[in-house]
């Protein structure tokens with residue numbers, strides 16, 4: 731057996747952070763280099779951002795951020811209680827999608843974009859384990875704009891166990907067991923006064939295609 735074929739990941743992957751129970755995180759920085767600023771600007775201005783309302787304790791509230799689902803035509807994903815359907819990819823994401831494919835060897839067919847207008851915008855504790863992601867949900871999380879803390883805690887526990895700062899042009903790759911055993915959240919950070927955009931690329935499995 732050659733040295734390379736015995737490696738679990740291509741040699742260009744950074745050393746993972748081991749969370750335990752086989753859950754691993756990899757942080758790649760400088761994914762797009764000089765192109766990242768322009769992409770941030772284009773996506774902020776041109777994506778069809780929405781602000782879905784969710785029901786909490788019987789009352790409807792708008793989510794504390796802007797969101798948008800982009801995917802292959804017909805690829806459906808349920809979030810915030812609504813089914814969203816892909817209508818193809820904007821030209822602006824072509825280079826990033828190629829780069830992520832080359833770096834990770836994965837081929838996501840959808841992405842959930844979230845725009846946090848400032849440090850008051852947040853995302854609560856959850857796992858990316860919707861049934862349409864199948865039993866092995868790889869998630870590629872690409873970041874633009876302001877640096878924000880990304881918190882993790884063991885599923886079923888209250889105390890957070892790890893915080894990573896995700897910066898402009900960083901890619902965080904989460905192995906499937908991260909979603910099996912851990913929850914993640916984007917906590918409020920009042921001192922952050924600039925926007926941040928996050929793109930979580932996902933692989934929707936065959937059954938939920940349109």
Ligand SMILES: O=C(O)CCC(=O)C(=O)O
Nearest residue numbers: 842844858880916928930
């Ligand atoms: O903004 C982030 O870093 C997290 C986003 C996230 O968890 C999600 O879209 O499911």
Ligand SMILES: [Fe+2]
Nearest residue numbers: 856857858914
């Ligand atoms: Fe998530």
